Amino acid sequence: MATRKKKAKTKKKPAKRVKSRVSSKPKAQNAFYAQSGGVTAVINASACGIIETARKNKKHIAKVYAGRNGIIGALTEDLIDTSKESAATIRALRHTPSGAFGSCRYKLKSLEHNRREYERLIEVFKAHNIGYFFYNGGGDSADTCLKISQLSETMGYPIKAIHVPKTVDNDLPITDNCPGFGSVAKYIAVSTREASFDVASMCKTSTKVFVLEVMGRHAGWIAAAGGLASDKDCEIPVVILFPEVTFDKEKFLKRVDELVKKHGYCSVVVSEGVKGTDGKFLADQGLVDAFGHAQLGGAAPVVASMIKDGLGLKYHWGVADYLQRAARHVASKTDVNMAYAMGKAAVQYAVKGHNSVMPTVVRVSNKPFKWKVGMASLSKVANVEKMMPKNFISKDGFGITQACRNYLLPLIKGEDYPPYKDGMPKYVRPKNVAVPKKLKTRFEV
Amino acid sequence: MATRKKKAKTKKKPAKRVKSRVSSKPKAQNAFYAQSGGVTAVINASACGIIETARKNKKHIAKVYAGRNGIIGALTEDLIDTSKESAATIRALRHTPSGAFGSCRYKLKSLEHNRREYERLIEVFKAHNIGYFFYNGGGDSADTCLKISQLSETMGYPIKAIHVPKTVDNDLPITDNCPGFGSVAKYIAVSTREASFDVASMCKTSTKVFVLEVMGRHAGWIAAAGGLASDKDCEIPVVILFPEVTFDKEKFLKRVDELVKKHGYCSVVVSEGVKGTDGKFLADQGLVDAFGHAQLGGAAPVVASMIKDGLGLKYHWGVADYLQRAARHVASKTDVNMAYAMGKAAVQYAVKGHNSVMPTVVRVSNKPFKWKVGMASLSKVANVEKMMPKNFISKDGFGITQACRNYLLPLIKGEDYPPYKDGMPKYVRPKNVAVPKKLKTRFEV
Numbered sequence: 047m048a049t050r051k052k053k054a055k056t057k058k059k060p061a062k063r064v065k066s067r068v069s070s071k072p073k074a075q076n077a078f079y080a081q082s083g084g085v086t087a088v089i090n091a092s093a094c095g096i097i098e099t100a101r102k103n104k105k106h107i108a109k110v111y112a113g114r115n116g117i118i119g120a121l122t123e124d125l126i127d128t129s130k131e132s133a134a135t136i137r138a139l140r141h142t143p144s145g146a147f148g149s150c151r152y153k154l155k156s157l158e159h160n161r162r163e164y165e166r167l168i169e170v171f172k173a174h175n176i177g178y179f180f181y182n183g184g185g186d187s188a189d190t191c192l193k194i195s196q197l198s199e200t201m202g203y204p205i206k207a208i209h210v211p212k213t214v215d216n217d218l219p220i221t222d223n224c225p226g227f228g229s230v231a232k233y234i235a236v237s238t239r240e241a242s243f244d245v246a247s248m249c250k251t252s253t254k255v256f257v258l259e260v261m262g263r264h265a266g267w268i269a270a271a272g273g274l275a276s277d278k279d280c281e282i283p284v285v286i287l288f289p290e291v292t293f294d295k296e297k298f299l300k301r302v303d304e305l306v307k308k309h310g311y312c313s314v315v316v317s318e319g320v321k322g323t324d325g326k327f328l329a330d331q332g333l334v335d336a337f338g339h340a341q342l343g344g345a346a347p348v349v350a351s352m353i354k355d356g357l358g359l360k361y362h363w364g365v366a367d368y369l370q371r372a373a374r375h376v377a378s379k380t381d382v383n384m385a386y387a388m389g390k391a392a393v394q395y396a397v398k399g400h401n402s403v404m405p406t407v408v409r410v411s412n413k414p415f416k417w418k419v420g421m422a423s424l425s426k427v428a429n430v431e432k433m434m435p436k437n438f439i440s441k442d443g444f445g446i447t448q449a450c451r452n453y454l455l456p457l458i459k460g461e462d463y464p465p466y467k468d469g470m471p472k473y474v475r476p477k478n479v480a481v482p483k484k485l486k487t488r489f490e491v
Numbered sequence: 492m493a494t495r496k497k498k499a500k501t502k503k504k505p506a507k508r509v510k511s512r513v514s515s516k517p518k519a520q521n522a523f524y525a526q527s528g529g530v531t532a533v534i535n536a537s538a539c540g541i542i543e544t545a546r547k548n549k550k551h552i553a554k555v556y557a558g559r560n561g562i563i564g565a566l567t568e569d570l571i572d573t574s575k576e577s578a579a580t581i582r583a584l585r586h587t588p589s590g591a592f593g594s595c596r597y598k599l600k601s602l603e604h605n606r607r608e609y610e611r612l613i614e615v616f617k618a619h620n621i622g623y624f625f626y627n628g629g630g631d632s633a634d635t636c637l638k639i640s641q642l643s644e645t646m647g648y649p650i651k652a653i654h655v656p657k658t659v660d661n662d663l664p665i666t667d668n669c670p671g672f673g674s675v676a677k678y679i680a681v682s683t684r685e686a687s688f689d690v691a692s693m694c695k696t697s698t699k700v701f702v703l704e705v706m707g708r709h710a711g712w713i714a715a716a717g718g719l720a721s722d723k724d725c726e727i728p729v730v731i732l733f734p735e736v737t738f739d740k741e742k743f744l745k746r747v748d749e750l751v752k753k754h755g756y757c758s759v760v761v762s763e764g765v766k767g768t769d770g771k772f773l774a775d776q777g778l779v780d781a782f783g784h785a786q787l788g789g790a791a792p793v794v795a796s797m798i799k800d801g802l803g804l805k806y807h808w809g810v811a812d813y814l815q816r817a818a819r820h821v822a823s824k825t826d827v828n829m830a831y832a833m834g835k836a837a838v839q840y841a842v843k844g845h846n847s848v849m850p851t852v853v854r855v856s857n858k859p860f861k862w863k864v865g866m867a868s869l870s871k872v873a874n875v876e877k878m879m880p881k882n883f884i885s886k887d888g889f890g891i892t893q894a895c896r897n898y899l900l901p902l903i904k905g906e907d908y909p910p911y912k913d914g915m916p917k918y919v920r921p922k923n924v925a926v927p928k929k930l931k932t933r934f935e936v
Contacts, residue, residue, distance in 0.1 A: 085692045087685075115695035143685050145692035152696050236916060240532075240588050240817035243918060247530045247590035250560035251597050256813055274915065344792065346810075364812035365791075368701055372685035375821050378914065458914035469823065469903035470719065471681060473688060 074106055075177030077396070078120060079128075080113035081145040081212075082183030082190075086226030087233075087374040088385035089212050090146050092182050094139040095389025096210070097128050101136075106397040107178060111481055115148035117181075117190065121163065121489050123170050125481040138474035140386060141464040143374035146476050152491065154190045157197065164197045166489050171198075171205060173484040178206050178396045182389075184213035184224070188404060189428035195402040208392040209404040209424055212385070214371045216267040219430040220422040221406035225388055226371070228381030228457035231271035233373040234260050234315070235458055237366065238275035242282045242313045245362070249311035255302060255353050256313045257363040259329075259346035261370060263319040266290050266434050268370070272315030273446035274454055283312040284445070287349070289319030290434055291443040293328055298349075299356045301444055306359060314353075316345045375471055379460025384417070391419045415456035519551055520622030522841070523565060524573075525558035526590040526657075527628030527635075531671030532678075532819040533830035534657050535591045537627050539584040540834025541655070542573050546581075551842040552623060556926055560593035562626075562635065566608065566934050568615050570926040583919035585831060586909040588819035591921050597936065599635045602642065609642045611934050616643075616650060618929040623651050623841045627834075629658035629669070633849060634873035640847040653837040654849040654869055657830070659816045661712040664875040665867040666851035670833055671816070673826030673902035676716035678818040679705055679760070680903055682811065683720035687727045687758045690807070694756035700747060700798050701758045702808040704774075704791035706815060708764040711735050711879050713815070717760030718891035719899055728757040729890070732794070734764030735879055736888040738773060743794075744801045746889055751804060759798075761790045820916055824905025829862070836864045860901035 079096055081089055093112070100107040112126040113119030119126070126147050128136070139146055154163050171179070181191040188209045195207035211218050216227035238258060245256045262268040266288030276282035283305040287293060305312035320328045329345040346363040353361050384407050391405035404427050408420035438450035446454075464471040524541055526534055538557070545552040557571040558564030564571070571592050573581070584591055599608050616624070626636040633654045640652035656663050661672035683703060690701045707713040711733030721727035728750040732738060750757035765773045774790040791808040798806050829852050836850035849872050853865035883895035891899075909916040 081692070085689055118695060142688070144688035148695055149692045150696040151693070232914060235914070236820050237814050237818070239915065239918070240819060241813040243587070243589035244530055244813045244817040247526070247594045248596070250563060250593055251595040253813075258814075277913075277915070279912075280915075280918065280920070344810075347789065347792075362812050363810065364814050365789075365808065365810045366814070367807050367809035368686040368689045368698075369682050369703075369809050369811070369814075372689040373682070374685060375681050380914075455913060460914065461908070461911055463906070463908070466906055467724075468722075468900060469677060469680070469825075469905065470684065470722070470725075473684070473725065475725070 074104060074108040076175050077107045077110045077178035077180060078113065078125070078171060078176045079110055079180040080116045080120060080182065081147055081149040082116050082181060082187035083149060083151060084214065084371065085145040085149050086212055086214050086371050087143040087229040087377045088225050088382050089182060090139040090142045090144070091382050091385035092210050092212060092225060092389035093146060094136055095386040096180055096393055097136050099390045099393035103393060103397050107393065111174060111176065112147035114478065116150035116152065117154070118150045118152055118491050119148070120167050120170050121491050123483050123485050123489070125174065126478045127481045128476070130479040131476045135474055135476050140382065141374065141462070142473040143372045146474070147478065153186050154193070157193060164193060165201070167194060168198055168201050168203055170485065172203050174481065176205065178208070180208050180210055180392050180396070182210040182212050184215065185218060185429060185431060188218070188424055192402055192424040192428045195424070206396045206399070206401045208396050208400070209427065210388050210392045211404055211406065214261060214268065215265060217265050217431045217433070219427055219432045221404070222409040222417065223407055223457055225381055225385035227267060228378040228384070229373065230261070230268055230370050231274070231454060232378040232458035233370050233376050234268055234271040234366065235274035236376055238272045238284065238313055238315055239280065239282065241364070242275055242284070245311045245313060252360055253362045254306050254311050254359045255361040257346045257350045257353070257361060258313065258315050259344050259363070259365040260315060260317055262289060262317040264289060264431065266317050266439070269315050269317035270434065270438065270446050270450055271454060271458070274451065274458065275313070283309045285312060285314045286444055286446065287314065287316040287320045288434070288439055288443070289317045289321065290439060293320050293322045295352060299352065301442070302353060303357055314349060316349050318345055320345055374464055374473070377462050378458045379462040380457055382462045387419055395421060412452050412456065415459065519549060519553040521620050522552045522555045522623035522625060523558065523570070523616060523621045524555055524625040525561045525565060525627065526592055526594040527561050527626060527632035528594060528596060529659065529816065530590040530594050531657055531659050531816050532588040532674040532822045533670050533827050534627060535584040535587045535589070536827050536830035537655050537657060537670060537834035538591060539581055540831040541625055541838055542581050544835045544838035548838060548842050552838065556619060556621065557592035559923065561595035561597065562599070563595045563597055563936050564593070565612050565615050566936050568928050568930050568934070570619065571923045572926045573921070575924040576921045580919055580921050585827065586819060586907070587918040588817045591919070592923060598631050599638070602638060609638060610646070612639060613643055613646050613648055615930065617648050619926065621650065623653070625653050625655055625837050625841070627655040627657050629660065630663060630874060630876060633663070633869055637847055637869040637873045640869070651841045651844070651846045653841050653845070654872065655833050655837045656849055656851065659706060659713065660710060662710050662876045662878070664872060664877045666849070667854040667862065668852055668902055670826055670830035672712060673823040673829070674818065675706070675713055675815050676719070676899060677823040677826070677903035678815050678821050679713055679716040679811065680719035681821055683717045683729060683758055683760055684725065684727065686809070687720055687729070690756045690758060697805055698807045699751050699756050699804045700806040702791045702795045702798070702806060703758065703760050704789050704808070704810040705760060705762055707734060707762040709734060709876065711762050711884070714760050714762035715879065715883065715891050715895055716899060716903070719896065719903065720758070728754045730757060730759045731889055731891065732759065732761040732765045733879070733884060733888070734762045734766065735884060738765050738767045740797060744797065746887070747798060748802055759794060761794050763790050765790055819909055819918070822907050823903045824907040825902055827907045832864055840866060857897050857901065860904065
């Protein structure tokens with residue numbers, strides 16, 4: 047559409063100027079966007095940033111096609127035409143959790159092992175005149191994004207591939223944080239504070255310990271957010287169990303005992319990734335039911351049982367699971383803004399000709415909190431996992447340091463409530479109209 | 492203070508009028524307020540209603556003393572002087588979850604079995620010139636409240652005893668609903684919608700069923716709220732497991748299978764109180780760890796394991812536990828208003844001379860939703876449990892009916908966000924200054 051408009055305009059201008067314009071004007075191509083891996087409360091805010099910015103750059107990007115269920119949509123040529131969605135729908139993506147076009151857990155194999163998959167992607171991109179590839183995910187998708195960019199060059203159909211950071215695990219390097227994380231952190235901090243107020247009310251005669259299990263297989267970023275439940279205006283005894291710290295049952299029970307003796311109660315935030323000295327996940331205790339069938343427990347009930355057996359204290363436990371990463375109702379405004387900004391920057395970088403890069407959050411200052419958008423080369427992002435710095439975990443291994451607090455606090459700042467109707471949040475579901483297929487070959491995944 | 496002011500005023504008036512005033516003016520007495528049983532996101536809103544209204548009725552109520560940790564505070568003469576709290580602190584109770592003065596799970600025995608406890612209460616009330624007793628709780632505390640009123644009469648120290656309804660279980664009779672329930676219902680409805688959006692995004696290659704365990708040992712009110720996740724604007728396949736319906740594994744797996752085949756995913760909301768045909772709680776499956784130690788599981792992991800074993804579907808499960816009843820950050824405005832209104836009415840009833848009653852919510856109309864404050868006799872409230880009406884559960888036993896929806900929807904309506912500072916909700920902690928003891932006798936509980 048924009049291209050057509052431009053042509054109309056240029057007709058009115060002198061011939062020589064037209065010529066110079068045409069030669070410098072890139073031909074608009076379509077863009078492909080896919081959501082990858084576990085979704086978040088704000089990944090759609092990145093999608094919103096991408097689509098809204100692309101719509102403003104029609105001389106470069108004609109249409110944004112989204113992969114239905116992520117990269118699988120590209121492999122199977124199942125593309126969604128986002129140009130069929132109204133501006134209101136796209137705007138509403140900003141306040142809608144989850145992946146509006148569907149995500150997938152599908153890691154492309156290495157080039158050596160399955161070159162066919164990469165070739166198929168290029169084939170689909172070529173068929174649909176796709177010149178831009180926006181991949182919204184974590185470490186694995188950064189790697190895929192990089193490979194596609196490289197292969198497209200060798201195959202003679204160069205594609206600008208931009209990775210858009212997203213992961214609740216906050217484990218991508220270079221960027222200050224990963225959009226998605228700030229909102230989970232806020233949910234865990236708020237929930238831990240609220241549940242702690244509850245236990246404090248009950249502890250005289252009833253529950254003395256509340257155990258909350260949170261996500262984080264490898265890194266304790268989310269568990270660390272539980273530490274924000276307590277601050278100088280509102281002290282709360284919280285014990286954090288990080289996956290970075292080998293679980294020591296005796297030391298842990300001693301700490302809980304001390305806190306309960308001092309405060310009457312305490313809260314425990316346990317990461318699903320905590321392992322014991324045997325290297326096994328706490329959650330993986332080989333539970334069996336009365337018939338001997340294996341049962342998948344969680345880390346929380348295991349820890350709670352230890353507290354009951356070891357200290358004789360009454361406990362309650364909760365497992366936040368999907369609730370934590372889907373909780374758009376209590377999202378961090380900072381996080382939403384960053385997620386949108388990453389999407390917007392991805393398009394801006396792409397139309398400027400950048401390739402194989404990822405927009406990043408650059409922290410400029412803590413007080414007042416200032417940040418800007420930066421850029422990282424994908425070769426430095428792919429396959430690198432950012433762990434919690436050692437100085438973020440307190441010496442006893444059960445808490446967060448001031449440095450960690452300084453890092454985390456700005457990320458949960460601000461509220462960004464979705465609109466409600468009749469008591470329920472109004473989340474949007476795009477129509478997700480399919481782009482007609484052009485290829486005759488099918489591809490099974 | 493008010494009494495003193497009144498006296499000062501009357502001095503300026505003619506003698507005969509003073510006399511008539513004094514004779515008709517009741518002598519201000521103190522009030523005792525206690526929080527009982529499991530706390531909620533809005534029980535402090537009732538406390539706020541009571542204290543603010545009492546402060547406006549100083550000619551009847553001098554001071555409000557709160558029991559530290561509920562009724563135990565009365566038995567042990569551990570009273571909190573709420574007059575030491577600023578108006579701002581009392582106002583902030585309205586947006587603070589949990590029990591600000593401490594609650595307890597302590598059921599007074601029957602008069603026959605422990606008359607001493609009741610006598611002790613009267614003794615403490617007498618010593619502190621307490622003429623009003625406001626008890627904020629569920630069925631058990633309504634019963635205690637009634638007994639205290641009756642015994643105080645026989646003991647010659649009559650006390651106006653008013654029960655203030657509170658319970659997330661929503662199981663008190665006569666009142667349309669119990670403050671505390673609406674906010675849990677909103678939390679469960681919102682969380683189920685959000686988690687369902689998440690599963691829907693992931694279901695192509697990963698999780699197909701999300702199981703959420705919610706509170707409700709006897710009645711399925713909270714589980715029913717999961718049904719609100721889905722509505723005509725936003726259809727979501729949800730299976731609800733009510734404690735009112737005996738769990739039938741085959742039928743349940745068939746239903747999940749159907750929904751996953753049709754929609755690609757589904758959510759299951761399971762009440763902690765669900766029992767199988769053997770009459771045992773699903774949660775109580777006799778789980779043992781590798782060492783043979785018993786482990787307390789939950790209903791959610793048990794149901795999830797069935798789905799995995801029976802249908803081979805990938806699942807996730809969460810247990811909301813305390814998070815649901817402490818979640819003031821997503822409280823229902825209707826619920827907050829009702830909780831406050833119950834506290835306010837309790838004081839108004841008491842100063843008008845009512846006794847052995849409970850303020851109630853009376854539903855006037857559904858569309859538009861209108862309600863008013865009513866009054867119930869405690870003799871009709873105590874020891875009566877309100878179950879879900881049969882016509883609230885769909886024929887197949889896995890969902891809610893339109894009648895149930897009409898009942899529930901107004902209760903979750905409206906948002907009432909707490910204030911935030913640096914990304915965290917600002918909940919208040921009163922100073923909770925102790926009233927000097929007057930009795931020489933101690934009482935052990």
